Amino acid sequence: MSALVQLVGVSKTFGDAAAVHAIDLSVERGKTTVLIGPSGCGKSTLLRLIIGLLQPDSGQIQFDGTQLRADKIDIVRRHVGYVIQEGGLFPHLTARGNILLMARHLGRPKNEMLARLSELCALTRFPENLLGRYPLELSGGQRQRVSLMRALMLSPELLLLDEPLGALDPLVRAALQKDLKEIFARLRQTALLVTHDLAEAAYLGDEIVLVNEGRIVQQGSLADLREKPASSFVSEFINAQRSLAVI
């Protein structure tokens, strides 16, 4: 099975600082790939390059075998769901309004939309009676569930998640991690997730990609990273997180 997204030699520079440098990365179909690394290492930049919020300075990004082009990006975006840390929900629209926004924009039939909405509520364990609430009337966990529904509304081939659970308290976070894993499995969803939490990466990811200072340091399973570290940075990163877990 070929890769859904393929990055070849992608570089992006902001001013003098290189955010990402000559990155090669494959996102395999049906799998969850996790980008992990310290803050500012360039992992979010990779997501923003794939969704077209940024243009690479050099290198190529292929989606489903075709190269990304700025003028065709909107068509690609309909096949990609994007969830960010704070949810990115529009405060002036209800949960329902946020979820259906794009489907309405594309003029999808109403019955089809409402059926999909019920399906998603069940999938994400979101109470349907809260759909009329505005984002400010929802808890952080509920907002992320709505954001996930919005991203999944058009049944995207790829789901991009940029620290989706980063702002939640530990209990809610654990519950959502479990739900996410089930959802990915049930939908056989191709997902690319950014996190800085190794436990989350290990729990959700089929493949872990460790990024530091704009470069991929090592790629593989947690066991690979632990037992065959590619550099002293890999060991340090893993040990730092494990010592926190022990406490």
Added chain:
Amino acid sequence: MRRIWNPGVQEWFGRILIFSWIPGFLIFSASASEQVQIGSKKFTESYVLGEIAKRTLTDAGISAEHRQGMGGTIILWEALRSGQIDVYPEYTGTITQEILKRSDELTFEQIANELGKAGIGMTEPLGFNNTYALVMLRSRAEELGLHTITNLKNHPELKFGLTHEFLDRQDGWRPLAQHYQLNPQNVIGIDHALGYGALGKGSVDVKDAYSTDAKISENDLVVLEDDRQFFPQYKAVFLFRYALPTPAIEALRKLEGTIKEAKMTRLNAEAERTKNYTRAANLYFEDSSGSTRLRQGYGVASNAFGETFPHKLARWTARHLELAAFSLLLSVLVGIPLGIFASRGGAIGHAILGFAGIVQTIPSLALLALLVPLPFFGISVRTAIAALFLYGLLPIVRNTATGLQDIPRALRESAIALGLSPAARLWQIHLPMASRSILAGIKTSAVINVGTATLAALIGAGGLGEPILSGLNLNDHATILQGAIPAAILALLVQSLFDLLDRVLIPKGLRL
């Protein structure tokens, strides 16, 4: 020429300043009491007379300072009474009507007596009588064969452009029209100085002027004879505080009877031509010729006919709202798109915000004055609306731009990442999210427009500014309040209306 050349907002502001600074002035005048303070009103003849008084005092070895163009009757009178100034030139008719508020004609001695009760002295008349007159272009008058005010009766089609003060004075337009049984179809209120331009262009046929007005010869105008002796006496005098040292009073008294009408007209013309009032005043000391031309007149007190107050108020308010609402609509239609462009930053964005900011710094009166000479505008409602429109622009442009710029980057990017088209992002995401800020800008503009629309009366566009201007010129608080109170209430109502609109127009999710 006892009235005001440029009545209006400067005077209004001047007055507020003077009243709010009175304690400061009192301290100041106490410390500067050695020097005689001469005041003058805001028109050429008053400036010239002030300069003549200054030179006379200086020649007599008394130190004097002339504070030019302090404002209208009320400002000078209050300043004199409170001791901020010691001397200023005034006219007997104005004293009777505006200061003593008497509707009957008083003798010179009666006036002196009344002023004496307030601690104010009056010189004998300086020699000229500057009364109202109706003037026309010489060519137009000759074409129609008009010589007297009575002749106007047969020409109801003539357009009258009268100063606001004249329109409202007890001895002004209404009693004059009654006295001569005039019934013209078209009478508008217009600023004095602008009125001459309107006369020249033919947009008005008849205007009020003063018998020693330099503009009469300058613009080749004719004075229509007051053949049924309507206008009262306006003999020029100096008013002074009794506290003034005797040598100063004696020096001023030497001017009595020395300035005849022909001479005053010449001094005025010189002052108008050179804009140098000291030089014009010096002409007085160089030659002493001049002829006497006395006219008899009597005051008419009644204002028995005319519209009732509620009717006038309704007319002013309706016009006021019309001006404010129409200009606001234009500001919204133009300001929001400009704000959207400006929010995108770059050279164009900065240029838009810069331009709107500059317009806002131009004093509203200056903006009106700048628009009046332009071909499309002139003396019209259009000019008032254009000025209000420009004024209302900045708050809307700026609030639209900042409202859009304040949308968090994460939400902008979420809208892009969803795949919404640029138009859908603008209408469904950006504008609703900026709605609170945009509405606040519109509210600010609306309140500014309701306030600034009072200036429209300066160029004959009407509104609640009409009674305010008349009242300021007439030293009549009641008339000022007839405009000021409704204007203030209107501003409050507009504010509440927008508070209600907030609830309808700002999405509920943003009001939580």
